[in-house]
Amino acid sequence: MTSRFIFSGLCSLFFLSGSLSAEPLAGDSLSKTAGIPCSVPNVLYKKGSVTYYPSLSLRLGLMSTDLGTMNESMNASTGKEFKYNLLSAGVSGNFPLHIRKFGALDCNVDLNYMIPQSIAFTSSINTKLSGFGAGFGAGMDLFPHNVNFDLMICGGFQGGMLRLRTTAQGVTTADPVYSKPYFAPQLTVYPRFNFGAISVGVKASYHIDVLSGNWNASSSTATANPPWASKVTGYGIEAVFGFVLGNHY
Helix, strand or coil: CHHHHHHHHHHHHHHCHHHHCCCCCCHHHHHHHHCCCCCCCCCCCEECCEECCCEEEEEEEEEECECHHHHHHHHHHHCCCCCCEEEEEEEEEEEEEEECCCEEEEEEEEEEEEEEEEEECCCCEEEEEEEEEEEEEEEEECCCCCCCEEEEEEEEEEEEEEEEEEEECCCCCCCCEEEEEEEEEEEEEEEEEEECCEEEEEEEEEECCCCCCECEECCCCCCCCCCCECECCEEEEEEEEEEECCCCC
16 A cells, blocks of 8 residues: 555656746757757757756666565575565656756656566475565756766655565465565666667666565465565666657746
């Protein structure tokens, strides 16, 4: 339920961001900043420290977590452990947020999916770790007048859910499922190169999970209060490929 509220709120921020904008940017101002006529279509998306056009980006990378007590239990049972760095994929929407009498921020709304990894207890029993989440960030470019290169410094947060499911072949009872919600403020450094309507870059972040590390039983067959404590705290590193969507104004 918590992750649904987070997801709904982030989507609302993205689609309603235009209502917070100040008056539209004048075309002659853009010409002076860019040094080219305003008639150039959909290739220039910088004005000062503002991402002038919104964009959509695809991400693939690693997100580190602390699974120490869970891995101790898995190692004792199977001699195997989950990887602490979870492989994740996601999509982001970037947009300029103009606030009257303040200025402008470059904002992003993220949707994240942790690619599942499995450990086999026996040939017929295995347990799978997966997850999903969403995030929001806002920051500014340290090189605002360089059209072809941005160095974004952003603050924000991400939240979501880790899930652990054990499946057994030939068993008719429901699978034991455990869940661990997380909410992590984060700081992100995001260098990117812009090639007309396409951008490529790398996102590096550090996030701190402020929720309890306890896991919850999410099915009737799961054991209440499992003896694991996990935190989604650590670094993230992602490759990013983006597409400019068009003029925001």
